[in-house]
Amino acid sequence: xxxxxxxxxxxxxxxxxxxxxxxxxxxxxxxxxxxxxxxxxxxxxxxxxxxxxxxxxxxxxxxxxxxxxxxxxxxxxxxxxxxxxxxxxxxxxxxxxxxxxxxxxxxxxxxxxxxxxxxxxxxxxxxxxxxxxxxxxxxxxxxxxxxxx
Numbered sequence: 001x002x003x004x005x006x007x008x009x010x011x012x013x014x015x016x017x018x019x020x021x022x023x024x025x026x027x028x029x030x031x032x033x034x035x036x037x038x039x040x041x042x043x044x045x046x047x048x049x050x051x052x053x054x055x056x057x058x059x060x061x062x063x064x065x066x067x068x069x070x071x072x073x074x075x076x077x078x079x080x081x082x083x084x085x086x087x088x089x090x091x092x093x094x095x096x097x098x099x100x101x102x103x104x105x106x107x108x109x110x111x112x113x114x115x116x117x118x119x120x121x122x123x124x125x126x127x128x129x130x131x132x133x134x135x136x137x138x139x140x141x142x143x144x145x146x147x148x149x
Contacts, residue, residue, distance in 0.1 A: 023049050030057055031145040034127070042075075042134040046142055048125040050084070059117040059125055059146035062095050066109045066129050067139040070102055074109045075130040079144070084122045093117050095127075117146075 023032035038044035051057045062079050074097055081089035095111035102108065119125045127142045 025148065028147045028149065029145070030148045031143065033141065033143040035139070035141040038138040038140070040135055041138065042132070043128055043130040044138050044140045046127045046129075046140055047082070048127075048144060050124040051119050051121050051148070053121050055121055055148045057119040057125065057146055057148055059115065059119060059144050061112070061114055061145045062093070062117075062127065062142060063112040064095055064110070064127065064129065064140060064142040066097075066111070066131075066141075067106050068109075068131050069136040070105065070107045071133075072107070072136065073132045074099075075132060077111045077127065077129045077142075079113075079115065079117055079125060079127050081117075081119050081123050081125050089119075089123060091117065 023030050032048050034046040034048055036044055036046050059079065064077050066074055066077065068074065077095035077097060079093045079095065080091065083089060093113065093115040095113045097109050097111040100108055100110045117125070125144055127140070127144070129140045131138060
């Protein structure tokens with residue numbers, strides 16, 4: 001039984017490396033949360049679901065929680081996008097960040113912003129968080145909300 005519990009725990013950790021669900025769409029309302037664990041890098045990019053053909057996403061709100069080692073600091077959280085061929089879209093919005101808790105091993109930051117960020121059909125929104133050093137684990141969870149038109 002113990003080996004099954006260990007295997008289940010390992011599977012849960014592995015699945016948390018990059019987790020996303022399909023966006024919630026209700027009428028014109030769109031919302032999606034993405035969680036990603038990045039190791040030994042100073043930036044972490046979260047990729048959201050591509051906007052359906054014939055639609056435009058107007059992202060209006062971004063909220064993120066970032067966890068990192070206590071000896072590091074967050075540099076920025078930005079909202080941008082990528083085209084279907086993975087090239088970057090030039091428009092970028094920055095999320096306002098505040099530190100909201102820490103303990104002996106980790107520091108957590110929270111960020112949120114109101115914005116008007118357009119993501120065209122077949123493009124996908126991205127959120128990139130960056131920190132002061134490239135060592136250690138880096139956990140980023142962000143939710144984008146907006147309207148589809």
